[in-house]
Amino acid sequence: MIRGWCPTAWRPMAAGDGLLVRVRPRLGRLTREQMLGVCDAALAWGSGLIDMTNRANLQIRGVAESNWEPLVAALVALGLVDPDPELEARRAILVAPQWAVGDDTHRIASELEHRLAWLPDLPGKVGFAIDAGEAPVLRDDPADFRVERGASGGLILRADGRDSGAALVPGSEVDALIAFAEWFVASGGRDAGRMARHHAPLPRWAAGAEHPAPPMAQPITRRLPVEAAQGLPFGRIDAETLRKSDAEAMRTTPWRIVIFEGVTHATATGVRLDADACVGAPACPQASVETRALAIRLAPLIDGRLHVSGCAKGCARAAPADVVLTGRDGRYDLAFAARAGSVPTIPGLDAAQLLTYFGTA
Structure with a gap:
C-alpha cells in the first residue's frame, strides 16, 4: 500500500514496531541541547532507535500511542516541531548541509521557514530544495521545487523533472517558490501528487532555459567542508550511542551521514554507504x-x-x-x-x- 503522505510529528505513521514520529530540524541542524533532547525523547517514549531519511529528517521509532503526546510536547519545547500542525506539515525543506550563516542557502531557507504560512496546502510528499552553494549537491535527492546554482553562476528556480530553470533576481527567491507552489495547486498538481509527474506547461516566468551548474564532485563518503562526518549504516542511529557524542551541534543530510560540528575527527569508519x-x-x-x-x-x-x-x-x-x-x-x-x-x-x-x-x- 502506497500512502500519499509522509509522517510528521503531528501525524505519525504506524509501523510494525510502533509509531514513526518524524522530526524536521530547521536548516537540517540540531544544537547540542536539541540533539541530546531527541536522544532522551527516543529513549523515554520510543525504542531508542532513530532513523535518518533521504529528506534529512529524523524518525523516532517504536513510539506507543500512549507515549505520542508527551513525545510531541517535548519536541515542541525543544523547538524541533512547530506547535501549529498545519505549519509543521509545510516544513518539507531540504537544505544543502554545507551552508554557513549569511550565505545564500542559509538566507533563502531561513526566509522560507518564516513564510510557511504563505504556502498553499500541498500534497504530503511535496517539498523544496535550497541548494544555493557554489555547486549543486542535492540533484539526486527528493524535492519538487528547487533553488540551485545555475551554469552562469547565478541562482535558478527549477521544477523537478525539468532539465533547466529560470534565472532568479537576488532577494526574490522565496517569492518565486511561493508563486510556483500556488501555480502547482491551481494547475491541478494535487492530482499528480509530485512535480515530476505534473505535465502541465510551466508558467512563462518559471520556464527558463538555464541549466544547473555541474554538481559538486562527491565520493560516496560525501566529504563536506564541515568538521566531522559519520556514516550511518542504513541511516540508523542508536540514541544511547549518539548521547555520548561531544559535538557542539549536528547536521543531517539525505545521504545517511551526520555531520558533527566542533569535532575534529570522524567517530566511525569503514561504513558502506553504497x-x-x-x-x-x-x-x-x-x-x-x-x-x-x-x-x-x-x-x-x-x-x-x-x-x-x-x-x-x-x-x-x-x-x-x-x-x-x-x-x-x-x-x-x-x-x-x-x-x-x-x-x-x-x-x-x-x-x-x-x-x-x-x-x-
Missing part, C-alpha cells in the same frame, strides 16, 4: 522479507549500488540501482539497473540462492 535497505520485516507491516542483514552480506559481492526493498514501494531509494531485490510473498525478485518493484530478471529467490548467485554459499 547499499540501500529499508527496515524490512518484521518492523514494517508491508514488507514480506528481511532486508538489512542480507544487504550487509551481499554488498561486498556487488560492483555498484545495491537496493534491498521489503516491498515494491522502494522507500529506501526512489532512484534506480545497479542491483535491486524486491520482497514479494516472502522471497526476493532480482532486477538490474532498475527500481524496486520493476519487472524482475529472476523472480522468487530466497536468501541462500541470492548469496550463491553472487558468489558465496
Whole structure:
C-alpha cells in the first residue's frame, strides 16, 4: 500500500514496531541541547532507535500511542516541531548541509521557514530544495521545487523533472517558490501528487532555459567542508550511542551521514554507504522479507549500488540501482539497473540462492 503522505510529528505513521514520529530540524541542524533532547525523547517514549531519511529528517521509532503526546510536547519545547500542525506539515525543506550563516542557502531557507504560512496546502510528499552553494549537491535527492546554482553562476528556480530553470533576481527567491507552489495547486498538481509527474506547461516566468551548474564532485563518503562526518549504516542511529557524542551541534543530510560540528575527527569508519535497505520485516507491516542483514552480506559481492526493498514501494531509494531485490510473498525478485518493484530478471529467490548467485554459499 502506497500512502500519499509522509509522517510528521503531528501525524505519525504506524509501523510494525510502533509509531514513526518524524522530526524536521530547521536548516537540517540540531544544537547540542536539541540533539541530546531527541536522544532522551527516543529513549523515554520510543525504542531508542532513530532513523535518518533521504529528506534529512529524523524518525523516532517504536513510539506507543500512549507515549505520542508527551513525545510531541517535548519536541515542541525543544523547538524541533512547530506547535501549529498545519505549519509543521509545510516544513518539507531540504537544505544543502554545507551552508554557513549569511550565505545564500542559509538566507533563502531561513526566509522560507518564516513564510510557511504563505504556502498553499500541498500534497504530503511535496517539498523544496535550497541548494544555493557554489555547486549543486542535492540533484539526486527528493524535492519538487528547487533553488540551485545555475551554469552562469547565478541562482535558478527549477521544477523537478525539468532539465533547466529560470534565472532568479537576488532577494526574490522565496517569492518565486511561493508563486510556483500556488501555480502547482491551481494547475491541478494535487492530482499528480509530485512535480515530476505534473505535465502541465510551466508558467512563462518559471520556464527558463538555464541549466544547473555541474554538481559538486562527491565520493560516496560525501566529504563536506564541515568538521566531522559519520556514516550511518542504513541511516540508523542508536540514541544511547549518539548521547555520548561531544559535538557542539549536528547536521543531517539525505545521504545517511551526520555531520558533527566542533569535532575534529570522524567517530566511525569503514561504513558502506553504497547499499540501500529499508527496515524490512518484521518492523514494517508491508514488507514480506528481511532486508538489512542480507544487504550487509551481499554488498561486498556487488560492483555498484545495491537496493534491498521489503516491498515494491522502494522507500529506501526512489532512484534506480545497479542491483535491486524486491520482497514479494516472502522471497526476493532480482532486477538490474532498475527500481524496486520493476519487472524482475529472476523472480522468487530466497536468501541462500541470492548469496550463491553472487558468489558465496
